[in-house]
Amino acid sequence: MDNIIKIQPQQSGFVSRTKKQLADFILPAGVNYDLSRSYISVELEPNAVYTHAPAVAGITPVCNQFFTFEGGGTAGANEGIGNFVKYPSNAVLVKNASAFATKVGKAEDLRNVDKLRTNLGMYSRNQMELENDIVDLSNYDMNSQFHLGAEELVKIGNEPSRVKPHEVRIPLSSIFNHAKTESFNTNKYGELRYHFELNLDLLNVSQYTTNVAAGLLYGVAGANYSKMNDVTLTGNSNKLVTHNEYPDLNQSPWAIGQTVRVSSNKAGAGVVQNPTYFTIINIEKNTTAGGDADDERLVLTLNGNWDSGAAAYTAIAISDLDDTSTNNLSELVKNVELTAVVNNEPASNAPLVYTTYLSQEDSYPASQRIQRNYEIPPNCKNVYVMFNTYTVSRDTLDTYRVTIDNEEITNRAVQINSPLHFDLIQQTFMNAGDQIHAIANKINILNTSSVANDDASKELKIIAFPVPFKPVSQRLNLELEAPAAATLLGQHVIFSEVVRKI
Amino acid sequence: MNSIQYHEVQPQNQQDSYNQFNTISFEILSDGRKLNPNSIRLDYDLEVFKTGATRAGATDDVFVNKNISGHAFFESFQTTIQSQGLIENLQEYPRWANIHATATHNINDFMTCGFQAEGRQLLNEAAAAQLQRQSCHASDAAAHYINPSFTIKPLIGFNRMMGDGYSFSKNGFIRIDINIARNLTALYGSDYAADGSFALKNVRIRYTTRPDEGSQGKILMNSYVQVKATSTSQNYNVDSRVPSKAVNGVVISFLETSHESSSRDDTYRLEKYPSLDEINYRFNDASNRFVTYSVTDLGDQVKKGIQALSDGGVSMANRLNIAANESFIVGLPFQEYVDLSTQKFSVNLKSSSVNLNTSPRNVYLFFLTLISI
Numbered sequence: 012m013d014n015i016i017k018i019q020p021q022q023s024g025f026v027s028r029t030k031k032q033l034a035d036f037i038l039p040a041g042v043n044y045d046l047s048r049s050y051i052s053v054e055l056e057p058n059a060v061y062t063h064a065p066a067v068a069g070i071t072p073v074c075n076q077f078f079t080f081e082g083g084g085t086a087g088a089n090e091g092i093g094n095f096v097k098y099p100s101n102a103v104l105v106k107n108a109s110a111f112a113t114k115v116g117k118a119e120d121l122r123n124v125d126k127l128r129t130n131l132g133m134y135s136r137n138q139m140e141l142e143n144d145i146v147d148l149s150n151y152d153m154n155s156q157f158h159l160g161a162e163e164l165v166k167i168g169n170e171p172s173r174v175k176p177h178e179v180r181i182p183l184s185s186i187f188n189h190a191k192t193e194s195f196n197t198n199k200y201g202e203l204r205y206h207f208e209l210n211l212d213l214l215n216v217s218q219y220t221t222n223v224a225a226g227l228l229y230g231v232a233g234a235n236y237s238k239m240n241d242v243t244l245t246g247n248s249n250k251l252v253t254h255n256e257y258p259d260l261n262q263s264p265w266a267i268g269q270t271v272r273v274s275s276n277k278a279g280a281g282v283v284q285n286p287t288y289f290t291i292i293n294i295e296k297n298t299t300a301g302g303d304a305d306d307e308r309l310v311l312t313l314n315g316n317w318d319s320g321a322a323a324y325t326a327i328a329i330s331d332l333d334d335t336s337t338n339n340l341s342e343l344v345k346n347v348e349l350t351a352v353v354n355n356e357p358a359s360n361a362p363l364v365y366t367t368y369l370s371q372e373d374s375y376p377a378s379q380r381i382q383r384n385y386e387i388p389p390n391c392k393n394v395y396v397m398f399n400t401y402t403v404s405r406d407t408l409d410t411y412r413v414t415i416d417n418e419e420i421t422n423r424a425v426q427i428n429s430p431l432h433f434d435l436i437q438q439t440f441m442n443a444g445d446q447i448h449a450i451a452n453k454i455n456i457l458n459t460s461s462v463a464n465d466d467a468s469k470e471l472k473i474i475a476f477p478v479p480f481k482p483v484s485q486r487l488n489l490e491l492e493a494p495a496a497a498t499l500l501g502q503h504v505i506f507s508e509v510v511r512k513i
Numbered sequence: 514m515n516s517i518q519y520h521e522v523q524p525q526n527q528q529d530s531y532n533q534f535n536t537i538s539f540e541i542l543s544d545g546r547k548l549n550p551n552s553i554r555l556d557y558d559l560e561v562f563k564t565g566a567t568r569a570g571a572t573d574d575v576f577v578n579k580n581i582s583g584h585a586f587f588e589s590f591q592t593t594i595q596s597q598g599l600i601e602n603l604q605e606y607p608r609w610a611n612i613h614a615t616a617t618h619n620i621n622d623f624m625t626c627g628f629q630a631e632g633r634q635l636l637n638e639a640a641a642a643q644l645q646r647q648s649c650h651a652s653d654a655a656a657h658y659i660n661p662s663f664t665i666k667p668l669i670g671f672n673r674m675m676g677d678g679y680s681f682s683k684n685g686f687i688r689i690d691i692n693i694a695r696n697l698t699a700l701y702g703s704d705y706a707a708d709g710s711f712a713l714k715n716v717r718i719r720y721t722t723r724p725d726e727g728s729q730g731k732i733l734m735n736s737y738v739q740v741k742a743t744s745t746s747q748n749y750n751v752d753s754r755v756p757s758k759a760v761n762g763v764v765i766s767f768l769e770t771s772h773e774s775s776s777r778d779d780t781y782r783l784e785k786y787p788s789l790d791e792i793n794y795r796f797n798d799a800s801n802r803f804v805t806y807s808v809t810d811l812g813d814q815v816k817k818g819i820q821a822l823s824d825g826g827v828s829m830a831n832r833l834n835i836a837a838n839e840s841f842i843v844g845l846p847f848q849e850y851v852d853l854s855t856q857k858f859s860v861n862l863k864s865s866s867v868n869l870n871t872s873p874r875n876v877y878l879f880f881l882t883l884i885s886i
Contacts, residue, residue, distance in 0.1 A: 139619055165836065165838075166838065167837070168787075177810075256574075258637035258641070261836065296703075
């Protein structure tokens with residue numbers, strides 16, 4: 012079994028997200044660590060303040076909240092991809108990171124970790140792998156209509172939904188390559204110190220706010236989620252029977268603790284919305300209540316009577332609400348700590364060989380075509396070029412040409428998304444000992460309703476190519492060209508993957 | 514004498530149809546041959562009655578668990594070999610099949626020929642539709658029902674084995690006894706009445722063999738031992754003694770007790786334990802050190818359950834399914850084989866639910882074991 016050590020950061024008070032947070036962890040010497048299974052955990056909990064939810068004993072109000080990360084830029088702003096990018100790696104929460112072992116010095120010093128790991132992760136993890144990661148930043152089913160994540164929702168029964176702290180894990184191996192080792196012997200390397208500059212200020216909480224009135228089960232006309240069965244009441248009622256049948260409960264948008272409003276047409280007098288706000292306190296399969304028992308409909312029980320006296324009611328509809336007025340973001344982050352896994356096997360004395368990334372940031376006037384020169388450091392295996400100031404690498408790039416020590420790596424300009432472009436990326440991943448799992452080359456957007464996933468402007472664009480492995484510096488010449496009448500965004504980061512041994 | 518041979522075996526207790534509580538026994542023996550690992554399949558035709566003698570029609574809401582479909586009709590499997598006697602006794606088999614599917618597959622995986630033959634589907638509606646097929650070619654007004662056929666690969670040890678093939682000459686016959694599930698356990702739905710039923714017809718086992726070269730190498734099989742308990746309190750403890758010297762993990766699933774064998778509820782649903790706050794596992798590891806393992810995060814609880822079965826791959830345990838009260842499993846991978854036959858294994862479930870005494874939950878523990886021949 013694992014022996015684990017929980018390590019608190021040197022800093023305290025990770026309750027504010029208003030500024031970048033520094034976190035330093037010291038892993039004591041004298042232990043053989045399995046860094047490949049060690050991780051940083053960031054504990055998050057939304058603190059919604061509800062405007063309309065009625066107070067119901069034993070019921071926690073919920074409003075379909077989920078965590079977001081603002082690395083894509085504000086929706087509608089210059090980036091235009093919004094805050095709903097599905098990040099392939101939780102390393103997006105780390106801006107810069109360094110590792111220092113007292114006997115060997117600096118093991119790694121990475122800048123722009125969020126950019127590097129996000130863009131590489133979009134090739135190394137496919138959609139199913141992303142969906143599967145349950146201890147994730149936004150751990151809900153992609154492309155599903157009803158987001159989950161920040162709340163523990165209950166869709167059947169009378170057990171209340173609840174809001175619990177959610178642990179986001181950032182494996183050390185997703186940040187540092189040296190942390191892919193199962194045996195890091197601090198008897199040999201000395202005390203291990205990690206320094207992280209975290210992107211906690213970019214964390215946020217969002218809410219699924221679309222009124223379900225427009226939503227259709229399986230897209231079938233008339234199968235509105237909001238639609239309830241007509242009923243003739245002889246007395247007051249706090250129960251409603253859904254019009255849709257839900258043999259698969261995960262298709263249902265309703266949860267215990269949701270705040271709703273009810274509108275209905277009483278005795279043909281016209282549709283009127285009840286001014287009272289209700290909370291769903293129970294959901295059960297339709298057996299005896301409210302009409303047709305021979306179906307797979309759900310009976311929703313509210314905390315009060317929705318009707319206005321005995322009559323025949325038609326056109327009954329309920330809507331869920333964007334109920335929160337604010338979310339106390341200053342208390343979003345509850346805790347940050349490092350969990351180190353101890354390897355009980357005898358430590359290896361073999362030197363640790365790994366790769367790390369040296370980065371150079373460059374900015375230039377926006378133009379249709381640029382040509383730049385850089386130095387590739389010694390012992391470099393691969394070079395990656397990632398664009399713009401945001402996390403996701405995007406640009407108006409159309410073609411590029413790479414020359415190393417006055418020798419072109421291809422005999423022609425490389426067109427983005429051409430076979431040659433993908434072949435270079437494939438060669439780079441192979442050279443790094445990694446595998447490509449996805450070549451969709453698209454940014455995974457969660458709220459596909461507002462940002463089309465098939466929008467060509469949401470294409471991920473990186474340049475990656477292997478370089479001849481030499482113990483000396485090499486000269487890199489990079490020519491980038493945008494389509495006619497377009498201009499490049501004017502900023503990129505060059506990551507050189509170099510081999511280290513300690 | 515050099516090729517693979519295909520075999521088909523009829524039940525020893527041959528009947529026109531098999532109903533709930535019946536036992537079907539097969540004896541597999543092919544002298545001079547070796548059983549190919551993981552090659553046993555069970556074929557049958559299915560007849561479903563929604564009430565009494567009334568067949569389930571195309572518009573009826575009669576469902577089978579979509580994740581397992583064809584596996585849902587078999588309550589337990591017992592495997593005996595002539596040289597050693599009973600080697601495994603798989604109780605609560607359909608629940609195990611559901612856990613196995615949930616932890617090791619994504620619903621997209623079901624769109625393959627192998628799983629379609631087992632009847633596994635993406636949606637409950639699709640799984641229901643295959644139970645109640647009707648012919649559309651009849652010229653009269655009567656309903657003409659078609660019995661759907663299934664071929665499943667039961668998750669018994671001989672289908673989860675590695676190493677050499679099983680030599681019938683060295684070890685003798687293999688006997689497989691199958692207990693049929695109860696009517697109200699296998700199927701459910703608003704149109705499935707309390708006297709609804711099903712029948713299995715043309716049941717047979719198929720397997721493949723290869724020539725026996727005269728020696729028997731080591732055979733290792735994955736299996737499980739199941740323990741069931743009922744939780745009625747916020748702080749509930751399950752102590753188990755597991756008759757196995759090689760256990761490498763435990764997977765736990767839950768079901769509201771009132772949903773067991775109810776015509777309206779899926780008995781095999783992997784329901785969520787209400788307001789689960791913390792799970793504590795306590796046992797001695799392979800070095801006889803006492804281990805206490807506490808897991809508090811919901812995602813971590815589920816992830817460890819999935820890891821116990823499969824460290825890689827994708828699963829169906831996403832938050833959407835968990836909120837819908839399906840595909841929730843917890844558990845712990847031991848990362849080594851532990852002898853639990855001489856010690857107690859304790860699981861403590863802490864919940865903040867106030868409803869457990871009025872709505873108790875069945876707790877199913879599946880200990881993952883290794884059988885060697």
